[in-house]
Amino acid sequence: MAGQSDPHISLFSAEEVEFMAEDELIEIVPNMRMDPLNFICGDFGPFLPQIATQVPLWLAMALKKRGKCAIRPPHWMSVENLTRVLEGERESQGAFQALPFHYVEISRLLFDHARDDIPDMYMVRSLIEDIRDVRIHKVETSLEKFSGTSAVKIPNLSAMEVNIIHPFVGRALQAFYKHDNPEKIPDVDRASSGQTRVANNEPRRPLRR
Numbered sequence: 001m002a003g004q005s006d007p008h009i010s011l012f013s014a015e016e017v018e019f020m021a022e023d024e025l026i027e028i029v030p031n032m033r034m035d036p037l038n039f040i041c042g043d044f045g046p047f048l049p050q051i052a053t054q055v056p057l058w059l060a061m062a063l064k065k066r067g068k069c070a071i072r073p074p075h076w077m078s079v080e081n082l083t084r085v086l087e088g089e090r091e092s093q094g095a096f097q098a099l100p101f102h103y104v105e106i107s108r109l110l111f112d113h114a115r116d117d118i119p120d121m122y123m124v125r126s127l128i129e130d131i132r133d134v135r136i137h138k139v140e141t142s143l144e145k146f147s148g149t150s151a152v153k154i155p156n157l158s159a160m161e162v163n164i165i166h167p168f169v170g171r172a173l174q175a176f177y178k179h180d181n182p183e184k185i186p187d188v189d190r191a192s193s194g195q196t197r198v199a200n201n202e203p204r205r206p207l208r209r
Helices: 014-021 057-065 079-091 103-113 121-144 159-180 188-201
Strands: 025-030 037-039 042-044 053-056 069-072
Touching (some): 014 159, 053 057, 057 069, 079 121, 103 121, 103 159, 121 159
Antiparallel strands (some): 025 069
């Protein structure tokens, strides 16, 4: 699908979606003793050897990189669960199996930074890739049946899938509305270009030196 590779079609870039996923909580097992860490997003710790605790994914990766902890993969990343999910995705063409909203980004980050903590890592990665491919195909099939409506509801989509279809659905809905009510719907592209021209005509402020 075009949105998978074209940053101008997707709502966010893959890096931006991955950045948002790094705030998801994940369980770690520290191998050191450390006082609580205080951040704007919350307080985490204290950290005690071999005592599991939850931290944001970005903090887990930072501690893992310094050899301060092991990361426990979430339960949904087990081979047994992913096998069930894949079977469910293949059997049901009209519904999506429940997975974490950032399952693609979380798994990719763990494969990159904590592969030694993931049992059967290669099998897990293969299953997640198969699940992702099946779901993308189902998204494409759903869009082929798309018709003008006031809302589009596809439960259990992930962040990656929403990011791909959101711009397309938004433009498609606008096209349907403009066709039915051309006098009520402004031309967004023309309006945005007009705003750009107005902005470009404004005097520029000198840069600070």
